[in-house]
Amino acid sequence: MEFTYNNRLYYNPIEFVMTHIGGTWKMPILLCLRDGPVRYGDLKTAIPRISDKMLITQLRELEDKKMLTRHIYIEKPPRVEYKLTALGQSALPMIDQLTAYGLFLMKEVGIGSSGE
Numbered sequence: 001m002e003f004t005y006n007n008r009l010y011y012n013p014i015e016f017v018m019t020h021i022g023g024t025w026k027m028p029i030l031l032c033l034r035d036g037p038v039r040y041g042d043l044k045t046a047i048p049r050i051s052d053k054m055l056i057t058q059l060r061e062l063e064d065k066k067m068l069t070r071h072i073y074i075e076k077p078p079r080v081e082y083k084l085t086a087l088g089q090s091a092l093p094m095i096d097q098l099t100a101y102g103l104f105l106m107k108e109v110g111i112g113s114s115g116e
Helices: 013-021 026-032 040-046 052-064 086-108
Strands: 003-005 008-010 068-073 079-084
Touching: 008 013, 013 026, 013 086, 026 040, 026 052, 026 086, 040 052, 040 079, 052 068, 079 086
Parallel strands: none
Antiparallel strands: 003 008, 068 079
């Protein structure tokens, strides 16, 4: 099922989904936002191995894909919060399923839940 979107050829819907939420960091970011708005520093704390540059890049990409919104509060110092959109919320059940399947695969190959 080939299709074109924004001048890019996609070969299947899975490839299209992965441009929205694929990669190492996008799904963890979306999961951090599941319970409501989160400030940048709290995201950085929740995902400790992500660099500032990568976090900013991933947040911008998720915002461009309409998966989250960014709200800047005009105060001193400025405060920025990120919040899932309805589109971002709709991805959570599928991300939960991928997480469960990942844990299953880890168990199958003998990896403990701590990543050993």
